Amino acid sequence: MSRRVRVxxxxxxxxxxxxxxxxxxxxLPHFGGDSHPYGERSVRDALAHRTANVIAAVNxxxxxxxxxxxxxxxxxxxxxxxxxxRQTRTEREVPPTPAPVPLPVRxxxxxxxxxxxxxxxxxxxxxxxxxxxGFQGGVVVATALHLLYIGADYRALERIRPVGVYxxxxxxxxxxxxxxxxxxxxxxxxxxxxxxxxxxxxxxLASGGSVxxxxxxxxxxxxxxxVVLLARFLDQAVEIEEPGEK
Numbered sequence: 001m002s003r004r005v006r007v008x009x010x011x012x013x014x015x016x017x018x019x020x021x022x023x024x025x026x027x028l029p030h031f032g033g034d035s036h037p038y039g040e041r042s043v044r045d046a047l048a049h050r051t052a053n054v055i056a057a058v059n060x061x062x063x064x065x066x067x068x069x070x071x072x073x074x075x076x077x078x079x080x081x082x083x084x085x086r087q088t089r090t091e092r093e094v095p096p097t098p099a100p101v102p103l104p105v106r107x108x109x110x111x112x113x114x115x116x117x118x119x120x121x122x123x124x125x126x127x128x129x130x131x132x133x134g135f136q137g138g139v140v141v142a143t144a145l146h147l148l149y150i151g152a153d154y155r156a157l158e159r160i161r162p163v164g165v166y167x168x169x170x171x172x173x174x175x176x177x178x179x180x181x182x183x184x185x186x187x188x189x190x191x192x193x194x195x196x197x198x199x200x201x202x203x204x205l206a207s208g209g210s211v212x213x214x215x216x217x218x219x220x221x222x223x224x225x226x227v228v229l230l231a232r233f234l235d236q237a238v239e240i241e242e243p244g245e246k
Contacts, residue, residue: 050199051208056128060214064192068177071218075174078225082167085232101151109151116144124219128208134215138222146230154234163231166224173221180214 029035046057059067120140127133149157180192187196192214200207 047202049194049209049211050202051211052129052203053127053131053133055131056133056211056215057208059133060128060211060218061194061209064181064194064214067214067218068181068192071174071177071221074222074225075170078167078170078228081229081232085236087235095155099153101153106151109147113144113147113151116147117141120144120223124216125205125212127215127219128211129203129205134218134220135222138219138224139226141219141223142226142230145227149234161227161231163228166227166231169224170221170228173217173219173224176217176220177214180210180217184210 042058042062043054045062046052046054049057049061051057051061120137120143123132123137123140124134125137127137145161146157148160182191183196184193185191187193189195192210194209194211197209197213199209206212
């Protein structure tokens with residue numbers, strides 16, 4: 001395909017998108033209006049299923065299938081990274097040379113590590129009650145572990161980050177989400193239906209039916225996935241050398 005043909009295809013696609021987008025904008029509610037049909041339905045359904053955080057109810061109840069797709073994109077990204085950044089026959093692994101860390105940086109990182117780790121776990125566990133959830137908390141947990149790289153050295157990080165274990169955790173989080181979805185089918189409802197677990201008491205930790213379980217599955221998958229992604233890139237930058245490199 002020539003460059004000119006590609007430009008024409010791009011131009012036609014852009015014009016089509018612009019026309020559809022403009023038509024959609026013409027039917028949007030007026031700014032500042034009091035008609036919010038989707039918001040009202042989301043809040044009503046969230047309250048009916050005893051979920052205090054409406055965003056969590058949307059992500060893990062009302063559109064849980066879409067969230068499965070988002071989680072699967074991250075899972076596929078990790079799988080692709082593991083395959084593409086694997087050590088080849090022409091590469092060799094060398095022990096990293098520890099770099100001196102200023103004492104204030106070391107103290108700050110080592111003090112903040114358990115605090116950030118606890119905060120990430122809290123955000124995951126309370127995703128159905130307050131802002132946050134599995135995606136946000138998982139990133140915080142993975143980031144907290146890497147404070148050890150800043151506060152100590154790469155070898156210390158490797159001791160608490162066995163990549164194989166986190167790869168299994170990544171797959172287990174993805175599988176747990178699928179199993180919870182299938183549980184809705186076995187309960188006589190639909191895939192990922194929030195009907196087979198009691199909803200509990202509103203605004204309590206054990207509330208929302210399957211929402212907290214799906215939330216924790218996503219938190220586990222995201223935390224492990226981010227750890228594996230960073231591990232593969234850090235290995236390439238710190239430990240892996242090609243022939244001729246020093």
